[in-house]
Amino acid sequence: MQYAHLAVVMPAYNEAEGIGGFIDEIRSAVAPLADRITFVVADDRSTDGTAAALAGIADVDVQTQPANRGHGPTALAAYRAGLALSPDAVVHVDGDGQFLGSEIAAAVRALSRSGADVVHGVRHSRTDAWYRRVLTACVRLLIATFVGRGVPDVNTPLRVYRPEALQILVNAVPSDALVPHVHFSLAEVRAGLAVRYLRVRSIPRRGTSSTGTMWGRVSRPSLPPKKLVMFAIDALREVWSWSLRPGAPLRALALEAPGRVPAPDGSRSS
Numbered sequence: 655m656q657y658a659h660l661a662v663v664m665p666a667y668n669e670a671e672g673i674g675g676f677i678d679e680i681r682s683a684v685a686p687l688a689d690r691i692t693f694v695v696a697d698d699r700s701t702d703g704t705a706a707a708l709a710g711i712a713d714v715d716v717q718t719q720p721a722n723r724g725h726g727p728t729a730l731a732a733y734r735a736g737l738a739l740s741p742d743a744v745v746h747v748d749g750d751g752q753f754l755g756s757e758i759a760a761a762v763r764a765l766s767r768s769g770a771d772v773v774h775g776v777r778h779s780r781t782d783a784w785y786r787r788v789l790t791a792c793v794r795l796l797i798a799t800f801v802g803r804g805v806p807d808v809n810t811p812l813r814v815y816r817p818e819a820l821q822i823l824v825n826a827v828p829s830d831a832l833v834p835h836v837h838f839s840l841a842e843v844r845a846g847l848a849v850r851y852l853r854v855r856s857i858p859r860r861g862t863s864s865t866g867t868m869w870g871r872v873s874r875p876s877l878p879p880k881k882l883v884m885f886a887i888d889a890l891r892e893v894w895s896w897s898l899r900p901g902a903p904l905r906a907l908a909l910e911a912p913g914r915v916p917a918p919d920g921s922r923s924s
Contacts, residue, residue, distance in 0.1 A: 657687060659742055660684060664746065665729045667725070699722040723830065726832040731829075777812075833892065844907070
């Protein structure tokens, strides 16, 4: 079950406090599974020294983005950079460190053992604010209504892909997409890709702030930030336009199941 090369890609914005320790934890957990591991961090123009915190680490490639564009475009940039390395598998996880290294390793093992095209880490025990959990539940219901089946965690940031499947998805989704993982999840279901769902714990964001700085300053933590509300509206419009409405471009996306490629142990998956 040994991979020759594993790429771990992560978008990051103002994660200087916790990202170094998170990478160390992932490296330690995943090292027995791969001969070589490369971390690709797409830094979304952080203002707290995130890139500097990772400078000089041999297996970490920090790619500072030309402009601050938000999580979706930065995640896609991280995916593209990881695919350019021609790895055997690509792991995506956000730089805020809300997963345990041991469970990331479990997702990597599940990809090989199951012969799946992608493994989704389905979050439980989430410590996010109530409004983020409600938003996730609403999106899950919307997806089930239009697709005919539910996706347990449609926007999970913890995913492990076979490169052949990922390349098709990345090529199909606009580079400025706000919620590429939602589009990915829908395309995977409709195309009949082999998706393995693995329950993983969601832990608090690493660092002194539990909310981070993505949504700006939150004056009343019990209420959703205005920036998040506006983002959710724009994201729903995007999902409708690109993936849900009749004639949407991604509804017609036909993926040739890439699971027939050789698995890392030399056997052929089906």
